[in-house]
Amino acid sequence: xxxxxxxxxxxxxxxxxxxxxxxxxxxxxxxxxxxxxxxxxxxxxxxxxxxxxxxxxxxxxxxxxxxxxxxxxxxxxxxxxxxxxxxxxxxxxxxxxxxxxxxxxxxxxxxxxxxxxxxxxxxxxxxxxxxxxxxxxxxxxxxxxxxxxxxxxxxxxxxxxxxxxxxxxxxxxxxxxxxxxxxxxxxxxxxxxxxxxxxxxxxxxxxxxxxxxxxxxxxxxxxxxxxxxxxxxxxxxxxxxxxxxxxxxxxxxxxxxxxxxxxxxxxxxxxxxxxxxxxxxxxxxxxxxxxxxxxxxxxxxxxxxxxxxxxxxxxxxxxxxxxxxxxxxxxxxxxxxxxxxxxxxxxxxxxxxxxxxxxxxxxxxxxxxxxxxxxxxxxxxxxxxxxxxxxxxxxxxxxxxxxxxxxxxxxxxxxxxxxxxxxxxxxxxxxxxxxxxxxxxxxxxxxxxxxxxxxxxxxxxxx
Amino acid sequence: xxxxxxxxxxxxxxxxxxxxxxxxxxxxxxxxxxxxxxxxxxxxxxxxxxxxxxxxxxxxxxxxxxxxxxxxxxxxxxxxxxxxxxxxxxxxxxxxxxxxxxxxxxxxxxxxxxxxxxxxxxxxxxxxxxxxxxxxxxxxxxxxxxxxxxxxxxxxxxxxxxxxxxxxxxxxxxxxxxxxxxxxxxxxxxxxxxxxxxxxxxxxxxxxxxxxxxxxxxxxxxxxxxxxxxxxxxxxxxxxxxxxxxxxxxxxxxxxxxxxxxxxxxxxxxxxxxxxxxxxxxxxxxxxxxxxxxxxxxxxxxxxxxxxxxxxxxxxxxxxxxxxxxxxxxxxxxxxxxxxxxxxxxxxxxxxxxxxxxxxxx
Numbered sequence: 001x002x003x004x005x006x007x008x009x010x011x012x013x014x015x016x017x018x019x020x021x022x023x024x025x026x027x028x029x030x031x032x033x034x035x036x037x038x039x040x041x042x043x044x045x046x047x048x049x050x051x052x053x054x055x056x057x058x059x060x061x062x063x064x065x066x067x068x069x070x071x072x073x074x075x076x077x078x079x080x081x082x083x084x085x086x087x088x089x090x091x092x093x094x095x096x097x098x099x100x101x102x103x104x105x106x107x108x109x110x111x112x113x114x115x116x117x118x119x120x121x122x123x124x125x126x127x128x129x130x131x132x133x134x135x136x137x138x139x140x141x142x143x144x145x146x147x148x149x150x151x152x153x154x155x156x157x158x159x160x161x162x163x164x165x166x167x168x169x170x171x172x173x174x175x176x177x178x179x180x181x182x183x184x185x186x187x188x189x190x191x192x193x194x195x196x197x198x199x200x201x202x203x204x205x206x207x208x209x210x211x212x213x214x215x216x217x218x219x220x221x222x223x224x225x226x227x228x229x230x231x232x233x234x235x236x237x238x239x240x241x242x243x244x245x246x247x248x249x250x251x252x253x254x255x256x257x258x259x260x261x262x263x264x265x266x267x268x269x270x271x272x273x274x275x276x277x278x279x280x281x282x283x284x285x286x287x288x289x290x291x292x293x294x295x296x297x298x299x300x301x302x303x304x305x306x307x308x309x310x311x312x313x314x315x316x317x318x319x320x321x322x323x324x325x326x327x328x329x330x331x332x333x334x335x336x337x338x339x340x341x342x343x344x345x346x347x348x349x350x351x352x353x354x355x356x357x358x359x360x361x362x363x364x365x366x367x368x369x370x371x372x373x374x375x376x377x378x379x380x381x382x383x384x385x386x387x388x389x390x391x392x393x394x395x396x397x398x399x400x401x402x403x404x405x406x407x408x409x410x411x412x413x414x415x416x417x418x419x420x421x422x423x424x425x426x427x428x429x430x431x432x433x434x435x436x437x438x439x440x441x442x443x444x445x446x447x448x449x450x451x452x453x454x455x456x457x458x459x460x461x462x463x
Numbered sequence: 464x465x466x467x468x469x470x471x472x473x474x475x476x477x478x479x480x481x482x483x484x485x486x487x488x489x490x491x492x493x494x495x496x497x498x499x500x501x502x503x504x505x506x507x508x509x510x511x512x513x514x515x516x517x518x519x520x521x522x523x524x525x526x527x528x529x530x531x532x533x534x535x536x537x538x539x540x541x542x543x544x545x546x547x548x549x550x551x552x553x554x555x556x557x558x559x560x561x562x563x564x565x566x567x568x569x570x571x572x573x574x575x576x577x578x579x580x581x582x583x584x585x586x587x588x589x590x591x592x593x594x595x596x597x598x599x600x601x602x603x604x605x606x607x608x609x610x611x612x613x614x615x616x617x618x619x620x621x622x623x624x625x626x627x628x629x630x631x632x633x634x635x636x637x638x639x640x641x642x643x644x645x646x647x648x649x650x651x652x653x654x655x656x657x658x659x660x661x662x663x664x665x666x667x668x669x670x671x672x673x674x675x676x677x678x679x680x681x682x683x684x685x686x687x688x689x690x691x692x693x694x695x696x697x698x699x700x701x702x703x704x705x706x707x708x709x710x711x712x713x714x715x716x717x718x719x720x721x722x723x724x725x726x727x728x729x730x731x732x733x734x735x736x737x738x739x740x741x742x743x744x745x746x747x748x749x750x751x752x753x754x755x756x757x758x759x760x761x762x763x764x765x766x767x768x769x770x771x772x773x774x775x776x777x778x779x780x781x782x783x784x785x786x787x788x789x790x791x792x793x794x795x796x797x798x799x800x801x802x803x804x805x806x807x808x809x810x811x812x813x814x815x816x817x818x819x820x821x822x823x824x825x
Contacts, residue, residue, distance in 0.1 A: 042538055049534050052494055111662065113497035130662070131532035132494030138531060138671065256534050258491035258541075318509060320491040 006181035008034040008150065010459045011170070013157050013223050014189035015039060016046030017133070017445055018427025020140035021101075021452025022187040022459070024108060027147045029460035034181065035149060036172055038156040038190075039218045043254075045137035046191050047215035047400060047428065050256040052133060053126035054445035056098045064112040067124045071095050074125075077440045085436025093409055094434060094443075094450045101449040102127050109139045126442040133445075157223055160186075162230035165415030167423045185422040185459035188413070189452060192401035192428045193221025194241060195253060200398070203238040207396075210302035212246060214397045217253040224429055227405050232423075233414040236402035236432025242439060243293030248303060248393030249321045258320040261392050264292060265380050266315060266361060267308030268350055269394065271299040274333065274342035276350070281379035284364065290438060297396040304394040305336050307347070309386040315361050323390035332389045349373060351383040400444065404432040411455035422462045424455035473513045478551045482520065483511045485543050488535060495529040499658045500816050501545075502529070507819060517559075518633040520552035521805075521812040524658040526666030526677075527745045537744070550747040557804050560632065562624035570800035584789035593781035598708050601781045607788070614795050621799035622807055629808050633815055640811075642818060649813035653806075656681055669741040680733030684761065687726020691765070694720035709775055720768065727765035731758040750802075757802035760794040 008031075012023045015037025023033045037044050057074050058065050074095045078086055106112070111130040114123070122128075129136040144151055152174055159171040167186040172179055193199045195217045200208035228234055250259035265285050269292075271277055278295050282288055296304045308323075326332035333343035353373035357366035359382055367381045405413050407430045412419040427448040431439075434447055475483060486505055489495065496502040501523050508515055527546045535541035561567035591602035599607075630640060640646075652658065656678045659666045665675035698708060698716040710717050735758050738751075767787035774783055797803075 042536075111664070128497075130497045131528060132492075132534065134534050135494075135528075135532035142672065251540055254534075254539060256492070257494070258488055258535070260491075314509060317493075318487070318490050320488050322487075 004179065005169075006034060006152075006172075006179055008032040008183050010034070010185050010187060010456075010462075011036065011181055011183035012187045012189060012456075014046060014187075014191060014427065014429075015044045015137075015151075015153075016189065016191065016427060016448065017048035017051070017136065017140075018448030018452035018455075019046070019187070019189035020137065020144060021449050022189055022424070022426050022456035023144055023149050023151075024140065024147065025453040025456030026187070026460040027144075027149050027456075029457055031460040033149045034183070035144070035151045036155040036157055036181075037151060037153050039153065039216065041153045043216065043218065044141065044153060045134060045216075046219065048137055048445070048448070049134040050132075050215050050254075051129075051136075051442075051445050052257070053122060053128040053442045054098070054102070054449060055125055055440060055442035056102050056127045056446065057095050058099060062127075064114055064127050065124060069125050074098075077125075078434065078443065081438035081440050082434075082436050083438070087433050090407075090409060091434045094447055097450040097453075098446050101446065101453065104453065105136075105449065108143045110136055111139075122441060125440075157190075157226075160223070160226045160230065162227075162415075162423070165231065165413075165418060165420040165423065167420070185424065185462035187411075187424045187426060187452075187455045187459050188223055188227065188405075188429055189425070189427040189448070189455070190223040190429060191216075191219035191221075192241075192403065193224055194219055194398045194401045196220040196222075199225075203403075204297070207297055207302050210395060211243075211297070212248075212250050212255065212259070212395050212397045213253045214244075214246065214250075214255055214259065214399050215253070219400075219428070221401075224404065227413065227423075227425075227429075231415045233406040233416065234403060235406040235430075236404050236436060238401070238403040240402040240432075240437050242290060242399040242402075243297065243396050244289050244399065245292035245296050245304070245394040246397030247319055247321050248395040250395070250397065255397070259397065260289075260317070261306060261319050261394065262289070262316040263306050263308050263312065263319075263392065264289070264394075266312040267306055267384060268346070268377070269304050269306050270338070270343065270346055271304050272301050272338070274338040275346055276375060277304075279375050279378055281368070281377045281381060286441075292394070293396040293398070296394050302396055305338065306392045306394055307332065307343075307384060308390050309384045310388055310390075311382060311386045312361075313390075319392065321392070323392055325388045325390050327387045327389070329384075329389055332391050336391045336393070347384050350377070350381075351385060354381045354383050357381075400428050400431075402432040402435060402437065404428070404430045406430075407433055407451070409454075410458050411451050412458065422459070424459050426451035426455040475513050475516070476552075476555060478548065478555055479513050479516045482516045482548050482552050485545055485548055486511045486516070486519070488541055488543055489529075489545065492535070494534075495532060498528045498532075498661065499524065499526065500652075500813070501549075504816055504819060507823065514632055514634045516552060517556045517629070518812055518815060520549040521556060521629070521808040522816055523549040523553070524656075524666070524809070525550055525745070526659055526661065526668055527671075527742070528661055528667050530745055531667050531671045544744065546745045547747060550745075550750065553805070553808070554747060554750050556629065556632075556808060560625045560628040560808070561800055561804070562621050562628060566621075567800045570797060581789050581793045584792040585785055591785065593785055595781050598784060601784050602788070604702075604707075610792070611795070614792060618795055618798050622804070625799060625804060626807050626811055630811055630815075633811070635815060635818070639818060640814060642814075642821075645814050645817035645821060648817035648820075649810055652813045652817075653810055656685075669737045671742070676733065677737055680730050680737065682730070683726045684730030684734060684758075687723045687728075687730050687765070688761070690719050690723025690726060691768075692723075694723060717772065721772065724765040724769045724772075727761050728769075731762040734758055753801045756797065760790065760797065763790045764794050 010026045010031050010033045012019050012035045023035050026033050078091050112127050113130040155174045157172045161168040169182040195213050246259040265281050324335045329347050330340040333340040353369035359367050364379050369377045369381045405425050407425050408419050411424040413423045413425050431447050525546050529545050533543050535543040595601035659678040664673040668677040694716045771783045771787050
């Protein structure tokens, strides 16, 4: 029956920051919009519900940002973390648009706050959402309702009819019932595939089974796969993802920020065999925390243990799980199910190699190990000698994946070298155009906000 | 951290244990630190003893912003619901610190007590003469004053004792309390209800949409109460200077009392209707009884007072005066053991918060 077909000018697939920015921008431009969010109401918002800020360029201090953060410095940060794996034209466009996106968000009712504690020192570069990403999404959904955007929850798109790079219609399961939908234009903002373990295993091998997904379990990449199958050009390495070391006791999905562990540079990290494998003091933690997921992923059984002593308590953000405590290194090894003799050896050789210095965990201090310790610890090396001793298990925690679809500066998806007239992409599904590898904190949200609005406006202009 | 080691040894109640579980999660997240005073106070701590949790629970104004913004709220397996757990813990502190204990126990969770007290009060007062045509014909001034002085002495002692017990329980000394800067800061917080304003958009009460309604109705109630108190104080001064009630409609006590009375009609009705539509996920239903009793007593104190004002020249003046005084007596008697104490402990918590903020900045 035709009356059963969901019809609107624009269909938006996804329910996070990029999707809602697209939906609101399209509605502002006068189009009728339907949003298909595959999560239920309580888990709406994709990974945006776990975020806290967006990176923003500014020439002078603002109400929520300190100092200045110029276009060139922002771009230099992207260039550095991606090791050149970016598209300068798109990256600079996002950077230049970032202040407008913050202003636009405020117009929608989004509230920002000056940065306070616990934030990896981002008060200059990143605008913080008051209450975090779920509060941000609540505001966008409230605004969507006020604007008359039709939002369907538990709405999973199951098929897309795409011919020669043109979207014609699709099928979805809504509240468990199949429905057909049509629209003049499609905005895809459905995230990556980090919650799809089969796909992860194709990319990462069996190691992926031991990964923990920090965000939503709803990013299964089904729409990404549909686009690629329909001939969309891909961008980004499927084996690349943002992967940090998190507390190994975290839930398999949705553990979010509280599973983060910041104590790595304050002690030593050993693997299943109770031996060290990387310089824990290589750089300031905010610059290094994103490599530790991959480091742990390369260790046997994808597990490692951060070992600290009582001297460093209070110097890192408390994590949600209590440390495993013991009065001796041997007892700690037993509690962590490691070889007591080997851990003793590892700690002893580390302690013997520690060169006395002036400890300061906020700068690259002069506390390091002497030449013969392999691997060395180049900063913050202090003897592990003050009981009780504490250990935290570490697992690779996947935040998002980089594989996506290629787009131009109008957010149009590229099919076989030509840009689609009515398929647009925004957010994580196209972030790989700019972030080929690594990311400066908060840039994903900036890309989602900027490309979401471009996609929404572009889609509203499709006739 | 802030609590003394001895306090750490106090075993947590099951509610406090749940509050501790939540604070450990919140302290690792900290996304809500911009909302209110609770989260910055939490961040000043690494461990949460009963004293810390009692304090944080009473610092919480139950606006629920943190619930709606929480990525770990139910159905998430971490099941974080700070406003509800803190509401339950507040109820425990009201019980724990109320003084004298046996009297407090008489009132606890027994709503039947209120009509019972009204009846008793009316009986006591009705030994007076309901057919009297002037106030003090109905009940002699000396009788009225002695009854209310006795009750006031009781409730003032109960509040002071409750406050001191709470303050010491939170690990502070009485001399620390007498800090003019901290008291001024807390007074500003109370008078403006800053923690319900959420930066100007209002709190998420009764549901997830921001609204100033609760703050406005609380202001009506709070300032209405203060105006009525001021009216009574001025009237007492008048009395001792030889000017005896009833006073004219344009006199200071009547104007203050009328304005206050209007506040106490609008405020409690507004708060009650908001409460009725409150998101049930955040409510501690065990406290509905005492909340509604308090709002009802405030409302009827004002209602009977204004009726008395309007009808003081008629034959029903005598019975109305007796009913009014009975309701007021009942309100007074229940003050230290009902919802009213939230103001005492909340204010004390705000003073402690101001002190802690000052200590942090040497």
